């Protein structure tokens with residue numbers, strides 16, 4: 001299906017709501033039936049009938065259809081956060097005694113789920129450097145039920161060869177799941193490469209306006225039904241109809257936003273790479289990136305996120321740079337309209353906490369929708385302070 005059809009029309013039965021161009025927010029917790037027979041029929045499948053909004057809601061359902069089509073998946077569930085979608089994807093595919101192979105540096109709370117939380121229920125894990133396929137295969141045990149990937153990750157951008165990982169997993173009868181938040185479905189479709197499950201922090205590009213926290217899980221119809229009947233309905237981390245309507249609005253411009261952030265981030269990364277106060281830039285689509293060839297082969301673009309190392313001999317000199325910036329907001333997250341800076345130095349000198357193991361001169365930038373030349377001017381002026 002054409003991308004324009006997905007973003008503008010798919011799932012929108014306008015004839016059912018006065019031909020309104022924007023879908024209504026069906027702000028109802030439950031749905032009534034004309035007859036006992038219809039009521040009974042609805043209980044046969046709460047994923048497709050409208051019974052109760054913890055299961056299925058018409059506004060949320062429009063969003064689900066669009067996201068499934070964007071990821072070229074048979075079906076999709078949306079959650080109240082990215083970590084809720086990730087937890088559902090992982091928990092649905094493990095049981096007491098299972099083992100998970102996971103990339104070394106996934107999103108921090110994904111790591112905590114595997115490292116600190118799931119061992120309480122007898123689920124083991126091995127973290128491996130996913131750049132090396134042989135390490136992934138060597139980590140597989142008879143009890144391995146899931147390979148969890150994140151390509152690229154959102155700080156230092158290590159990639160995995162997704163088609164090759166899927167092939168290894170298939171040979172061993174193991175489910176694969178990838179966090180595709182960095183690329184969004186505009187620049188990478190892991191299901192086409194043989195991956196079973198795709199998860200997103202929909203908080204990032206998919207909603208795209210920094211006003212909704214949301215998670216997405218895409219996969220085959222049987223897998224989505226299984227997750228619906230277990231983790232989704234029992235843990236209840238659902239998206240509200242109002243947030244779903246905001247996300248549908250956000251999706252209208254997904255393609256435009258991705259391309260804008262992508263071209264601006266490459267321009268700004270190139271500017272920084274040539275700057276005497278910058279040591280090294282980490283951007284998957286710069287030729288200097290160690291996995292540049294794989295990135296070119298596997299991804300259609302990179303979006304707005306990249307990192308660099310400041311050339312500074314003391315943290316205070318780096319701090320002067322962060323404070324001189326006028327147009328980059330000091331903040332976590334990414335994927336919205338606004339450009340952001342997240343310095344590793346923010347995880348230093350926190351009262352009562354040990355300093356981060358990350359080097360203090362590592363800086364992550366997210367490039368939003370502003371004029372890249374305007375942002376370059378801001379960076380240039382602030383770098384003079386280092």
Ligand SMILES: Cc1ncc(COP(=O)(O)O)c(C=O)c1O
Pocket residue numbers: 081082083084107153154179181182200201202203204213214215333
């Ligand atoms: C790569 C990645 N995955 C998952 C998440 C978690 O998503 P959420 O914050 O929507 O729960 C984040 C959040 O920053 C992320 O950056």
